[in-house]
Amino acid sequence: MKHAVVALAGLGVASEKVDAYYRDYATLTTYGFGLEPPRPSKYEITAANWERFLGQRTSFGSYCDFFDGAGESAVDSLLRVAAAWEEDHDALRRQVLALTGDVEAGIAGGIHPELARSGLRFRIASMLGGGHPLLYRTPAWIDDQDASTSWEQPYYAAALLYLAKPGDFIVLHLVTSLHAMEQIARHLPADQQRDAVRYFWIGMLGIACSGADFPKRSRLEAPHAEFARAVDDSGLEGVWHREWARTVSRAVEEEEEHNPKLVYVMRLLWRRSGGRSVCRTAAAQFTATGPDPGCWTRGYAACASVVDVASAFS
Secondary structure (H helix, E strand, O other): OHHHHHHHHHOOOOHHHHHHHHHHHHHOOOOOOOOOOOOOOOOOOOOOOOOOOOOOOOOHHHHHHHHHOOOOOHHHHHHHHHHHHHHOHHHHHHHHHHHHOOHHHHHHOOOOHHHHHOHHHHHHHHHHHHOOHHHHOOOHHHHOOOHHHHOHHHHHHHHHHHHHOOOOHHHHHHHHHHHHHHHHHOOOOHHHHHHHHHHHHHHHHHHHHHOOOOOOHHHHHHHHHHHOOOEOOHHHHHHHHHHHHHHHHHHHOOOOOHHHHHHHHHHHHHHHOOOEHHHHHHHOOOOOOOOOHHHHHHOHHHOOOHHHHHHOOO
């Protein structure tokens, strides 16, 4: 919700309307209930104990207070994963199901018990924990250029994934979380910024593979062929501004708070990239409200099993 407020302000929405949006969402979210009040921190987080309580639902507020004080392109990497998935789809899907289908085995193998409360998060953690050589093959573009340049590659790859699966609630989060990670990484030393890009890339592929429904290579090649070099004609600046104005207007009126986030990030990218058309096109592909997060607290058994999810794509 905090990101949605930042996004609305960044899109030029009047402060009174941003305040009203927050109040309305806090009272009744798109999931049918209001936001819970902040839980008091159980522990005071300090320099001596901050690592001890990571991953536990005990001290979020205290953590906030503490932390206040040229080679292969990303698309080449993405297409290689898609090709491998398509070439041996059944075997890879069986591997994903084997990695992600047993909660007890996953916890015994080191996955944090908190993640077992969410089928989605557990699947992603299991996929990354078990891994696959395709996920961990470090793309040359990460090591061969400055991190400040490398961020553009996963942004473009995430946008292609989103156009291959328009409105996908999970892929949308790859776009918006990438923006958040870039802002955080700016405060790191240069070598750690490169690591941040690398780790996000691995996580992005793991998330994309964890649902056992990675897009076919052709679904990625088609938008890539259209948008690889496409830039909106600067001579039609008025046209593009009117189109953005319509997209922003739609986003502002959306009850689903992830849509203004999408538009905010894509418009920032469009501006700094000199008007890449893929940003404008992706921004208009709105999502619907995702799965009810209430199922996360009712245990994995109450959620659809991975096998059921995967069978839908058979």
